[in-house]
Amino acid sequence: MTPQHPPASIYRTTEGLGLWEHRGKVAAVGVGHSPTARRWDGKPETCVGAWSILALRRAIADAGVSPDQIDGLVLDPVTTTGAYWAAGDPVPLDVVNAFQPTSDPLDGIAKLSAEWIVQNMPELTNIQFVMYGPRCMSHAIVVAAQAVGAGLTHTCLVLKSWHNFEGRYYQGGANAQDAIDGTSAISRLWGTPASYGTAVQFAEYCRKYGKTHDMMAPFISNSRRNGLLFPEGYWAQHRPEPLTTEDYLAARWIAKPANLFDNDIPIMVSAAYLFTTPERARDMRQKPVYILNHASSRAAPRSLTPTLDEVEAETAKTGRKLYEGAGITAADLSFENMYDGFTLFHQFHLEGLGYRGMKFGEALDFYQTDISITGPNPVSPSGGNIGSGRSRFWMHTDCIQQLQGRAGARQITGVKPEIAVSGGPMPLGGNFTVWSATPA
């Protein structure tokens, strides 16, 4: 069982491909989450490996399958939120020895191999297919969907996990040194935080369309409100505080026009889904949610940071690809759960999709209307990263649970949940999925 990296051929990156060949033939059934934490407390039972096992076992139980039926695993071996194990720091052997280790002592602590998972989940006796889905759950979903559709696996676990250690976000490593060398100096020498690129795209957006940063406030409050209804999320579990317009407008700047609440909070968390075929899903515990299409953006900016023109061209292309492969139009979307970490690009995704007939430059006005889970035009009912912490998977969990009718207090009521879209991360460079309550 040697993990494979996905071949380029699986990604639907161009228009004109027609309906996805596996449309409606892959189903998400089980969902499992670990608890959340701001940072790792150093205990074996809360390391990223332990929480991955917990999420996987919960997804298996949720789907109601026997572990020996599972023949596939897709995961991201990189688990960092931006925090790295410092070179020279002693490895906590009590944690290493609490598990079946691999040759890398940081496996299960600061990274996660498929080998580590299989060694530490002896009940997974029938894994035949393992593939990596790098960077985030959005990517892993595409890989798993294509694998199930192609018959490479019939019952596949999809896992994404994050670790977070002490220290401030991205302030270690090269950023803490006295010199910056190599090609990274071209951008790093100017000291831009992660949200800078999105912030300047948003600044251009505001200049072009006559919008202002304060118009983001309803979106931010809506996201936190929805997140507080997500019992698996960080804010609901640890800091159940509403986020008001006043809070948002008073927040300190990070990279103006991006403030603190335009950035998501890095956390530790794992999530797992169980994908299978519609035939096998019939015998499982939860209602299947069908995948109608996936699409990927592999566009790169011409220079240091994408221009607004580049962003708008690519999000519109992503929307067209999603609809073409799913055989739907924007009017078929019950709700949207596009990525939000950073908040200031969520409107690019929305406008590219043409959600509720939206055109470029209109999203911030749309935010001033009813975008709640009880209205006819839900925006980010998951609450996303802003509502539940930086995982890049709340949006997918929410799509599955909403379409299964088991999103609990977060269940949308103003529109019947039939078809939804989620994905990210970036407008240029991401993976996106169309979900449906029915296979066609």
Add this chain to the structure above:
Amino acid sequence: MSGRGTIYNYGVVYDCPVRLLQQDQPFNVAVIMLDEDPGIQMYSHLPGTPVDAVPVGARVAVIFEATANGQKVPEWRVGSEPR
């Protein structure tokens, strides 16, 4: 290259991940587009331009400035000649 360009866009950094630059916060980071090809961008702190008072669309010229550790980097100044 003429060493001339235009300010295309900017943000103001208040929370910098690079330790050596944190003492200068907040500071401008502008996106410069080169005259020879506006599709090619360079960043600049725009020395001499007050924080958050960046004239988008203004003409700029390249200069070379030493950073805290003596490393020379290309910067851009509003309305000056290349040097």
